[in-house]
Amino acid sequence: MNSVIERLRRTTDTIVGADDLRERLASGRQLRIKYGVDCTAPDLHLGHAVNLWMMRQLQDLGHRVVFLLGDLTTRVGDPTGRSETRPVLTPEQIDANAASFLEQVSLVLRTDPDVFEVRRNSEWYDAMSIAELLGLFGQVTQAQLMSRDMFRERVAAGREIGVHELVYPVLQAYDSFAMRSDLTIVGSDQLFNEQLGRVFQQRLGSPPQVVLTTTITPGIDGRAKQSKSLNNYIGLTDSPRDKFGKLMSIPDELVEAYARVYTELPLPTVAALAAAGGGRAARDAKLRLAAAVVTRYHGAGVAKAELDSFRHTFTDHGEPANIPAVTYAAERATILDLLQAARPTESNSNLRRLLRQGAVTLNGERLTDPATPVSLTTPLTLKSGPRTWHRITPVRSSG
Amino acid sequence: MNSVIERLRRTTDTIVGADDLRERLASGRQLRIKYGVDCTAPDLHLGHAVNLWMMRQLQDLGHRVVFLLGDLTTRVGDPTGRSETRPVLTPEQIDANAASFLEQVSLVLRTDPDVFEVRRNSEWYDAMSIAELLGLFGQVTQAQLMSRDMFRERVAAGREIGVHELVYPVLQAYDSFAMRSDLTIVGSDQLFNEQLGRVFQQRLGSPPQVVLTTTITPGIDGRAKQSKSLNNYIGLTDSPRDKFGKLMSIPDELVEAYARVYTELPLPTVAALAAAGGGRAARDAKLRLAAAVVTRYHGAGVAKAELDSFRHTFTDHGEPANIPAVTYAAERATILDLLQAARPTESNSNLRRLLRQGAVTLNGERLTDPATPVSLTTPLTLKSGPRTWHRITPVRSSG
Numbered sequence: 051m052n053s054v055i056e057r058l059r060r061t062t063d064t065i066v067g068a069d070d071l072r073e074r075l076a077s078g079r080q081l082r083i084k085y086g087v088d089c090t091a092p093d094l095h096l097g098h099a100v101n102l103w104m105m106r107q108l109q110d111l112g113h114r115v116v117f118l119l120g121d122l123t124t125r126v127g128d129p130t131g132r133s134e135t136r137p138v139l140t141p142e143q144i145d146a147n148a149a150s151f152l153e154q155v156s157l158v159l160r161t162d163p164d165v166f167e168v169r170r171n172s173e174w175y176d177a178m179s180i181a182e183l184l185g186l187f188g189q190v191t192q193a194q195l196m197s198r199d200m201f202r203e204r205v206a207a208g209r210e211i212g213v214h215e216l217v218y219p220v221l222q223a224y225d226s227f228a229m230r231s232d233l234t235i236v237g238s239d240q241l242f243n244e245q246l247g248r249v250f251q252q253r254l255g256s257p258p259q260v261v262l263t264t265t266i267t268p269g270i271d272g273r274a275k276q277s278k279s280l281n282n283y284i285g286l287t288d289s290p291r292d293k294f295g296k297l298m299s300i301p302d303e304l305v306e307a308y309a310r311v312y313t314e315l316p317l318p319t320v321a322a323l324a325a326a327g328g329g330r331a332a333r334d335a336k337l338r339l340a341a342a343v344v345t346r347y348h349g350a351g352v353a354k355a356e357l358d359s360f361r362h363t364f365t366d367h368g369e370p371a372n373i374p375a376v377t378y379a380a381e382r383a384t385i386l387d388l389l390q391a392a393r394p395t396e397s398n399s400n401l402r403r404l405l406r407q408g409a410v411t412l413n414g415e416r417l418t419d420p421a422t423p424v425s426l427t428t429p430l431t432l433k434s435g436p437r438t439w440h441r442i443t444p445v446r447s448s449g
Numbered sequence: 450m451n452s453v454i455e456r457l458r459r460t461t462d463t464i465v466g467a468d469d470l471r472e473r474l475a476s477g478r479q480l481r482i483k484y485g486v487d488c489t490a491p492d493l494h495l496g497h498a499v500n501l502w503m504m505r506q507l508q509d510l511g512h513r514v515v516f517l518l519g520d521l522t523t524r525v526g527d528p529t530g531r532s533e534t535r536p537v538l539t540p541e542q543i544d545a546n547a548a549s550f551l552e553q554v555s556l557v558l559r560t561d562p563d564v565f566e567v568r569r570n571s572e573w574y575d576a577m578s579i580a581e582l583l584g585l586f587g588q589v590t591q592a593q594l595m596s597r598d599m600f601r602e603r604v605a606a607g608r609e610i611g612v613h614e615l616v617y618p619v620l621q622a623y624d625s626f627a628m629r630s631d632l633t634i635v636g637s638d639q640l641f642n643e644q645l646g647r648v649f650q651q652r653l654g655s656p657p658q659v660v661l662t663t664t665i666t667p668g669i670d671g672r673a674k675q676s677k678s679l680n681n682y683i684g685l686t687d688s689p690r691d692k693f694g695k696l697m698s699i700p701d702e703l704v705e706a707y708a709r710v711y712t713e714l715p716l717p718t719v720a721a722l723a724a725a726g727g728g729r730a731a732r733d734a735k736l737r738l739a740a741a742v743v744t745r746y747h748g749a750g751v752a753k754a755e756l757d758s759f760r761h762t763f764t765d766h767g768e769p770a771n772i773p774a775v776t777y778a779a780e781r782a783t784i785l786d787l788l789q790a791a792r793p794t795e796s797n798s799n800l801r802r803l804l805r806q807g808a809v810t811l812n813g814e815r816l817t818d819p820a821t822p823v824s825l826t827t828p829l830t831l832k833s834g835p836r837t838w839h840r841i842t843p844v845r846s847s848g
Contacts, residue, residue: 188613205592214584217583
């Protein structure tokens, strides 16, 4: 049993109820693992998949993932700033999102009915009376709910909390009771709600679920965690080539964390990758990481093909083997001038954004100010974005 | 219309929506007056009746009182400090309380179906889904609810607020929409909830109810407002004699307020009562008040009989005509000794409580310390409680 926990621990941040977990794993009983999601449009990335792989490990031992669609709460939606309550999502949209979710989840989880079950929380909330719900509300105080980090931060920032948002944790907590959850594996932002789940289970006479929170790693830009809005994530549905390319673009110092959290490479190998210096060794470490991740999702054959393709496309210095050439007919220019010449179909504002985001390098030097002066005497290598390269060649103008 | 409002104003503290009230009274339409109560055991007193008499005035003009039993919320009860939710009241108790409520209310209100209707809020809450309720919750913020006086006081006092209590105002507010309330007449402690009712009605597309709050007068001890726990109230079901006697016991300075709020004596008469000095004039003013109140509830004949009985029983100085005599065989005693001699069947702790509550006078002087020394040379008049008198006569002991 401890070996199972040891394996899970590789990507675990905290465990609430470790003794319960040990005991339940030892009992031989099939455990019910709560995997609760809301029904907004999903776009799962490697970060989400950390939790899914842990569930997959447990599935491989015979335990059951209960995929819980929070359709009731999604149906209510967020009416902030509206004069009338209005569902954000129609039932059809919820169904479509649920289907898309299942498809993405099945890239990691086993979905055979022995170890996978789909539920919707409307099953119990549609059957629950208002009186029963108020009874649940009586189990918890306003101060307990307001102690949640997110709420305190919102109050501190002067933003409002809708009462439907305030009571949301109560619903999420009751879900754990209703579906008889033994265990849930969540991001640390869900710890409060899932711990409240333990409270409700105990109050209502059930054994409390074990809560595991997972390690969060930064996005591929090395800054915030992976998120759609920052576009710094590797999606589960990204092509093998995109996954490989994005992984090759991460900062060197992220290689260890990514290898530990996103692959099953043995930990000594991970340590060796971390110890790799800069330059070629760093690139080889990244290649190893990228191949391991692609292997995990697409198999060793695809990973090998991507590795070969990458080696064929890029020189040992990390530049593509074939970079399109652009001529520029002046000796002096700004970096924005060069970008405009290289990418004539891009809007000015997009080019400025790329600069602002630090995506532009000239001969390996990052430039952010569009007005940075450039002197063209020899050919220069311009990179704008992770995989967009140009070779700028000065041509003496006829003027 | 203004004359109606003028009459109501006699016992009105604030009106929210005065223009709406004028307009609706002028429309000729039968107005729906919300009279919401919870279903705990009722014991209506003169203070509650102020609101009822205002509703009665409107009934006499053809408007309809909708007596709303808050059975849903009563059923949930207050689970504070309990490990499991448990209704405080059974459905049978709720029904019994509702019947008792109706009986007491009918001492003031007309209950013929043209102008009286009984509803229960379980009618709409039993039919409402959790999703709909969450939609209502989305109309209001946590900060709005917490701005309620009662909640702020509880937080300041370090006491907890159950989430079912926090959301209670939302339910009470929605009631106003569901029952199409035009008007409600409440104590000022209900102003917050009923104003929230206006908000919900407007959001949901209905005209907002007018909210009248009523004047609150002190209890018969001249201190806090009338309440069961302080036993300082005049109950609607008190006998005519009890009503009369309790009114004769109020402090002189309360006569004006009581006459204004609890009777329909013309205001100039009320002013004249207020101007009465002490002694006999004050007693006559109180007799006038007591007779007016008893007339209101039991008719002029009963009031006249009580007036005569009182005059027969009590001297002009306010002492009963016949006071039982008690002999005491010592020259020195404490006030507690005298009380024990006069009321030998009372427990010591009860006698001490009477002292503490200021219910004991000796020759008209209030004594509160049980150890107060008394010297017995002439007969003394001992009063302990509103209508308990003894004449203590010293008898030289044989010792």
